[in-house]
Amino acid sequence: MPGHKPWLPALATDDKSSRLYMKPPAFGYEAPTSIEQATALLSMHDGDARIIAGGQSLVPMLNFRLLVPSVLVDINRIAGLDEIRDDGKGGLTIGALVRHFQLEASELVAARFPILTEAVRHIAHLAIRNRGTIGGSLSHADPAAELPMMVQLLNGALTIAGPDGTRTVAARDFFDGALTTVLDDAEIVTEIALPALPAGAGWGFKEVARRAGDFAMAAAAVTLTQKDTLIEEARVAVMGVHDQAIRVPGAEAMLQGAVADNGTITAAIAAVREAVDPDDDLHATAEFRRHLIGVLVGRAIHDAWHRAAVAHT
Amino acid sequence: MTGTASGKVVVSMTVNGDRVEELVEPRWLLADFLRENLGLTGTHVGCEHGVCGACTILMNGNSVRACLTFAVQAQGADIETVESLGTVNDLDDLQESFRKHHALQCGFCTPGMLMTAIDALRKRPLATDQEIRDALSGNICRCTGYQNIVKAVRTMVQKRDGDD
Ligand SMILES: Cc1cc2nc3c(=O)[nH]c(=O)nc-3n(C[C@H](O)[C@H](O)[C@H](O)COP(=O)(O)OP(=O)(O)OC[C@H]3O[C@@H](n4cnc5c(N)ncnc54)[C@H](O)[C@@H]3O)c2cc1C
Numbered sequence: 432m433p434g435h436k437p438w439l440p441a442l443a444t445d446d447k448s449s450r451l452y453m454k455p456p457a458f459g460y461e462a463p464t465s466i467e468q469a470t471a472l473l474s475m476h477d478g479d480a481r482i483i484a485g486g487q488s489l490v491p492m493l494n495f496r497l498l499v500p501s502v503l504v505d506i507n508r509i510a511g512l513d514e515i516r517d518d519g520k521g522g523l524t525i526g527a528l529v530r531h532f533q534l535e536a537s538e539l540v541a542a543r544f545p546i547l548t549e550a551v552r553h554i555a556h557l558a559i560r561n562r563g564t565i566g567g568s569l570s571h572a573d574p575a576a577e578l579p580m581m582v583q584l585l586n587g588a589l590t591i592a593g594p595d596g597t598r599t600v601a602a603r604d605f606f607d608g609a610l611t612t613v614l615d616d617a618e619i620v621t622e623i624a625l626p627a628l629p630a631g632a633g634w635g636f637k638e639v640a641r642r643a644g645d646f647a648m649a650a651a652a653v654t655l656t657q658k659d660t661l662i663e664e665a666r667v668a669v670m671g672v673h674d675q676a677i678r679v680p681g682a683e684a685m686l687q688g689a690v691a692d693n694g695t696i697t698a699a700i701a702a703v704r705e706a707v708d709p710d711d712d713l714h715a716t717a718e719f720r721r722h723l724i725g726v727l728v729g730r731a732i733h734d735a736w737h738r739a740a741v742a743h744t
Numbered sequence: 745m746t747g748t749a750s751g752k753v754v755v756s757m758t759v760n761g762d763r764v765e766e767l768v769e770p771r772w773l774l775a776d777f778l779r780e781n782l783g784l785t786g787t788h789v790g791c792e793h794g795v796c797g798a799c800t801i802l803m804n805g806n807s808v809r810a811c812l813t814f815a816v817q818a819q820g821a822d823i824e825t826v827e828s829l830g831t832v833n834d835l836d837d838l839q840e841s842f843r844k845h846h847a848l849q850c851g852f853c854t855p856g857m858l859m860t861a862i863d864a865l866r867k868r869p870l871a872t873d874q875e876i877r878d879a880l881s882g883n884i885c886r887c888t889g890y891q892n893i894v895k896a897v898r899t900m901v902q903k904r905d906g907d908d
């Protein structure tokens with residue numbers, strides 16, 4: 432893993448942390464069956480406990496001993512968190528324990544948010560998708576993970592349960608840099624609300640990774656609606672090119688109310704390249720990533736415009 | 745699930761049709777549990793962080809990484825490992841297809857390839873070789889160059905779809 436994900440913090444506290452462990456340290460294990468029990472356990476351990484959901488990001492970090500929690504609180508036995516529900520208003524409510532594969536296979540998701548279905552097809556491999564959860568992916572907040580970008584693009588909101596009750600946080604306010612969110616130690620993401628897209632919205636999703644299933648080098652997601660020959664509402668989100676997935680308001684402003692021609696798209700691309708702050712790593716230089724994300728955004732806008740046109744006629 | 749003074753907990757599950765009940769430390773990975781506690785060494789352990797696929801098994805019918813799951817989490821689960829397939833003298837169809845197409849050399853990746861292929865054959869159309877390659881892309885093989893594995897799986901797709 433060192434070198435594999437350069438932004439992984441060295442979280443282990445003892446001086447043996449530089450040794451390469453391949454087995455997790457000892458920890459206690461709790462499997463609560465209600466959200467109340469889970470938050471109580473988390474607050475009892477006061478920052479020393481960790482939630483485990485799909486384990487697909489947490490267990491590698493435990494195996495390498497980048498994390499040394501005293502207790503794991505397994506939320507998989509809490510009923511009711513694994514459902515995809517119709518919100519009755521054209522949107523969806525997605526439980527935190529919904530697995531990536533469930534999203535991929537859901538006809539409801541494909542009907543309401545085909546761009547989400549497309550994005551999930553780029554997450555890891557089947558065996559990882561069978562376990563990994565949306566709540567875990569959002570809470571882990573990897574800068575190159577698809578779901579943190581998608582919930583921001585789709586104007587999602589997260590319901591978060593804590594010892595003192597629940598709160599709702601807009602997806603755009605939830606992330607706070609690489610592997611960091613606004614979650615407190617004793618809080619659990621319980622569900623994610625995705626409001627309906629505007630009628631006739633078109634979409635585009637473009638990603639480049641070394642191999643199918645690898646973490647992306649960069650990806651872009653765009654939705655837009657048309658009014659006559661003009662772009663009406665536009666949303667642009669990117670990942671892999673900043674310390675977290677972000678919306679790009681500068682690019683959205685270039686698109687909104689403009690004619691969808693080469694000049695407009697070029698201006699939006701320039702705004703994206705301006706807004707991002709990519710890193711160099713094993714796979715690509717910052718300069719390459721900055722170039723790449725512009726190309727991907729351009730293609731995603733093109734697809735979105737084309738699909739919006741189809742939706743309009 | 746109740747703890748004991750040693751920090752171990754009792755876990756019970758079904759493994760290849762047999763019910764097992766064992767005392768485990770919570771930190772025991774399912775892969776190590778299968779290998780060390782149950783002696784089922786067919787599940788191989790390569791990278792231990794989810795990238796090589798050698799440890800892939802079926803949990804309640806779905807392929808999962810046994811190196812990214814703790815044995816305690818499999819409480820009540822139905823686990824299937826490569827040992828649930830055929831035997832050396834009586835290979836099952838998928839294993840026979842791998843044998844016929846020389847889809848293995850050292851065999852280290854093979855248990856994971858087989859368990860991955862079972863799940864992919866159930867869930868994916870696998871209509872093209874590209875789709876088969878994508879479905880196997882989470883499993884690393886250092887010997888075969890993959891082509892023969894793709895062929896072995898393609899044969900199984902044809903068999904599944906009845907256009908043999
Ligand atoms: C080989 C490999 C390739 C991968 N490729 C990709 C990829 O291309 N794209 C991608 O997006 N992801 C990828 N992943 C990561 C995968 O998507 C994970 O499933 C996901 O990041 C974490 O979800 P999880 O349910 O497994 O969370 P866990 O690993 O269980 O938890 C992750 C973190 O979130 C916390 N947490 C979990 N659930 C909650 C909750 N409900 N509330 C609050 N905190 C919570 C945990 O305490 C932990 O800190 C890959 C993983 C592997 C092993």
Ligand code: FES
Nearest residue numbers: 790791792797811
């Ligand atoms: S050992 Fe589990 S994926 Fe490599």
Ligand code: FES
Nearest residue numbers: 849851885886887
């Ligand atoms: S046959 Fe040797 S690693 Fe695949």
